[in-house]
Amino acid sequence: MEKTFMETKGYTYKASLAEGSFGKVVKAESIHLKKLVAIKIIGLNKYTTVNRDKFVTQEKEIIRTLKHPHIVKTYDVFESRSEMVYVVMELCPQGDVAKLISARGALDECFSCRLFKQLCLAIQYLHGIDIAHKDIKCENLLLDAHYNLKLCDFGFSEKLSYVQGKLVPSDTHCGTLQYAAPEILKNLPHNSKIADVWSMGIVLYKMLCGLLPFITTNTTKLVQLQLKHNIKFPTGSSVSSQAKEILLSVFSIVRCVWFWTAATGDPEQRWNFNIILKKYKILQLT
Known part of the structure; x- marks a missing residue:
């Protein structure tokens, strides 16, 4: 389901990079950018309504404004009907x-x-x-x-x-x-x-x-x-x-x-x- 939805947005799934309690990060190829990217997938249903407004909404607003060589670039943010938020970021191949x-x-x-x-x-x-x-x-x-x-x-x-x-x-x-x-x-x-x-x-x-x-x-x-x-x-x-x-x-x-x-x-x-x-x-x- 996630892979199919990502393809409608121009991203082809390649591999899983990490997984946590609130979501996961996958590697994908961007058709528009013509390069590999990392996509953070956040499940909104795992948050309480209060925390969803406090953390997820605020994160979406903040990351759109950031521009610094030592902060991961955010290319795109979109949401599915199944309450999943997708944050498309630059891929850092050497891990953490x-x-x-x-x-x-x-x-x-x-x-x-x-x-x-x-x-x-x-x-x-x-x-x-x-x-x-x-x-x-x-x-x-x-x-x-x-x-x-x-x-x-x-x-x-x-x-x-x-x-x-x-x-x-x-x-x-x-x-x-x-x-x-x-x-x-x-x-x-x-x-x-x-x-x-x-x-x-x-x-x-x-x-x-x-x-x-x-x-x-x-x-x-x-x-x-x-x-x-x-x-x-x-x-x-x-x-x-x-x-x-x-x-x-x-x-x-x-x-x-x-x-x-x-x-x-x-x-x-x-x-x-x-x-x-x-x-x-x-x-x-x-």
Whole structure:
């Protein structure tokens, strides 16, 4: 049924790429574009009416507006009568960062910092147009033919709003457990930009070390580990002092939010992408 419907839209099914609880991703050939594409197929019947309006509708609106070299391109979005949404995207043939780490283990520091810089540029762009991704993780970082990073999956993303120039805290608690910031895990109102930065730190640590910095499936224990701010590195790891400093600065920003007072200034300003990209030589060399 899906294959037949896709053909009416000019796409010939080729293979399955991935499958999740809310849908799947397939590879197809576009007759109009004359190249292979990836198509994300979302089953609307798997969402509650509230979540359908909150997440799916918002994702469709957001992805149409995005244009950045390190964000997956969206070519088309269409819907079937059987309540299936099809999102046609550029195909990233090298898979995702999570699979790369599973195959290789910890990645080379130069390569990791190159990918992290590209992620910084993508998130800087999103935050600049007041969009938070809210589900940054290695599985959502795709790699093109030249191993350039492409951020994908805006299913949990949100458009940020302001009142009298101040960011309205988010009360949407979503994302992936091991990558989520402590305030999200505690179900507290939060700055979604800062939460994105925390997730970026988890990504960098996993690329450099081959594993997650906080390992537990218990939410309460995970928050306790996060707030101790005791970042340990595997024995024998060759992570440089600069890379460690970047990680500590990422995790510090969220920890500072917890202990923030009016006297310390706006926590949103503690992480400035331009300053970070210029400050660390290992990010300039990539």
